[in-house]
Amino acid sequence: MSGVYPLTPSVSASGQVSQTHDGNSSTRIAEFIRNAILSGEYRPGARIRQEDVAQRFGASRIPVREALRTLKADGLVTLVANAGAWVSRMTPAECSEVYETRERVEPLLLRYAMPGLDAVAIDHLDELAEQMRRTHDVEEFLRLDREFHLGSYTTARTTVLGDLVNRLWNTTQHYRRAFTLLLEEHSARVVHDEHHLLVTAIRDGDTDGAEAVLSGHIRRTRLALARHPEVFDQ
Amino acid sequence: MSGVYPLTPSVSASGQVSQTHDGNSSTRIAEFIRNAILSGEYRPGARIRQEDVAQRFGASRIPVREALRTLKADGLVTLVANAGAWVSRMTPAECSEVYETRERVEPLLLRYAMPGLDAVAIDHLDELAEQMRRTHDVEEFLRLDREFHLGSYTTARTTVLGDLVNRLWNTTQHYRRAFTLLLEEHSARVVHDEHHLLVTAIRDGDTDGAEAVLSGHIRRTRLALARHPEVFDQ
DNA sequence: TCCTGTCAGATTGAATTCAATGTGGCCAGT
DNA sequence: ACTGGCCACATTGAATTCAATCTGACAGGA
Structure with a gap:
């Protein structure tokens, strides 16, 4: 979590995310979503579907869910059980x-x-x-x-x-x-x-x-x- | 996360955790581990095996891993990929x-x-x-x-x-x-x-x-x- | 004696599959 | 016309299963 994050997620023309093999899948996915939120690609209130993100990475939904847990703890994402995940919005x-x-x-x-x-x-x-x-x-x-x-x-x-x-x-x-x-x-x-x-x-x-x-x-x-x-x- | 946590995890004599059905499994397990750490049952540096926790809850390892992600973000647990989870220790x-x-x-x-x-x-x-x-x-x-x-x-x-x-x-x-x-x-x-x-x-x-x-x-x-x-x- | 490489066991990471829950649309009743 | 309940669909939650990685011990050589 330390340091400044790059603000541009690296996505190919096909929408498939480039696989940088540093660390495990959950962490990579969390960083991707984090950057997508910070760069404004995902706006506050926007829904994040697990299946969508999983497909973009060619992964299953499990690492996506772990990533969402991390982002929830970071305050970037709001989770509701059995309902879904949204980009956190602030009053x-x-x-x-x-x-x-x-x-x-x-x-x-x-x-x-x-x-x-x-x-x-x-x-x-x-x-x-x-x-x-x-x-x-x-x-x-x-x-x-x-x-x-x-x-x-x-x-x-x-x-x-x-x-x-x-x-x-x-x-x-x-x-x-x-x-x-x-x-x-x-x-x-x-x-x-x-x-x-x-x-x-x-x-x-x-x-x-x-x-x-x-x-x-x-x-x-x-x-x-x-x-x-x-x-x-x- | 708001409010004061009870410091005594409720565990039956068999070591099985009582199933309070509020919220999803990941959250319950996270709270249990959190309380176990706060109460001193899990000491800093102690290893937390996913399988152990899962068995105590009669659950699979997946919600346990999600719980560990949450606790990592809380700073209570240190995760190392493909190695394991330990209760965080401080210098x-x-x-x-x-x-x-x-x-x-x-x-x-x-x-x-x-x-x-x-x-x-x-x-x-x-x-x-x-x-x-x-x-x-x-x-x-x-x-x-x-x-x-x-x-x-x-x-x-x-x-x-x-x-x-x-x-x-x-x-x-x-x-x-x-x-x-x-x-x-x-x-x-x-x-x-x-x-x-x-x-x-x-x-x-x-x-x-x-x-x-x-x-x-x-x-x-x-x-x-x-x-x-x-x-x-x- | 100490270091290094290798192998078996243990443990975690992730995919697939099935179950549970929430959402939205349709229909009947008022 | 509007409200309430019911049902199909979409989406998430979790279990099982398989693959990848790490740990520790042991044997061999300098």
Whole structure:
């Protein structure tokens, strides 16, 4: 579960998934569905039929069901006994809850990571922030934002905290996408400034300052998201 | 996943698990194994054979494997492909990490819960704190401590935060037990004082104060635990 | 003595097959 | 026309069965 996931599932023209033989079938299928959800191919509320997924992999339904169990625990999928599986959807309140949790937890993770961030890594973060400022493509923005933040955590040698943050990002990915679409010019400017402030604090080795900036960054996003409940309609 | 789990799996003299027909088999088996781990019946590092569990339930191995997937995501079980499942064990660093996470997250959950705690609920918490002061039985202490803290969160109408805290408690349950065994008289006294301080802050509706007490309470436990690395040997 | 390769037994991974449950449409009754 | 019950179909839950992989022990050679 650690690290950043690639967001493009590799599917051939026939719809058959390429068989990368790393790990067991359940794990591969779970990763595929996870990526399909994160990339927006599977939207919140969409039904996931076991048979469909099984056929795409040329596998039986058993590894699919195990994969769905994993994804349920990750919060990405909602299971109902004898009824089916759906991509989890969130209410505005739940999303806000996740953001409040992130406000508390991510600064701690950053604290763990900061000693490991050298000049090269910090320059890379700066470059990512610059690219975000320049791009106007939503998917590109999302990818860069994810790489920027989760990238700043990669040097944290944690076991549970990194996975937790990953989960929190994953469950809110769809709403982050929808929200990015209606980022006003002014709000976007603030976001970029915060990113650069964060890089500066990291470069200065100012742990408390970095924590404060990051917490405020997430908080501001939460409040902005609260002003746009239409993101949660369908 | 919400709420406090009973810690005693119901097993008949024959070793056969009583069939409570609520929900599907996978879920029941997952809950059984979870409780077996939390109660100390399954110790960290202990192997869990699918066939054994399946026989106890008179079920096949398939629901057992699905249950193990769920528990893996909960952090209670470690799975290795084609090798087996073991009850997860933690290093001192990982345990400390969980406690640091709790320091940040539980005060937030308490903030969510406090508006729902009425006089009756607060009196109950006070009573639990008193019972903890009186008891000298480790299992009783553990049960009361769990009921006190998780009980103070029950009125929080959250979806992810409550489950998260539950997971954090579960993964550290075994080490909390081992640690409780060597609580010195003085430290125990501090713990009880903190519990009463917490109840007082809750009764006063002092959210910030309650957060501070709770955070310090967890922090002190983490530091005390760090002074006893022998808890993690075997 | 220690290391390495091989083999039998044990254990897990997955496919096939059958049973149980939920869903949606049709019909009768009000 | 609308509501409630009944039945066929679709979908999931779980058992049985077979294949793949790992573990541990033993024999042989450096």
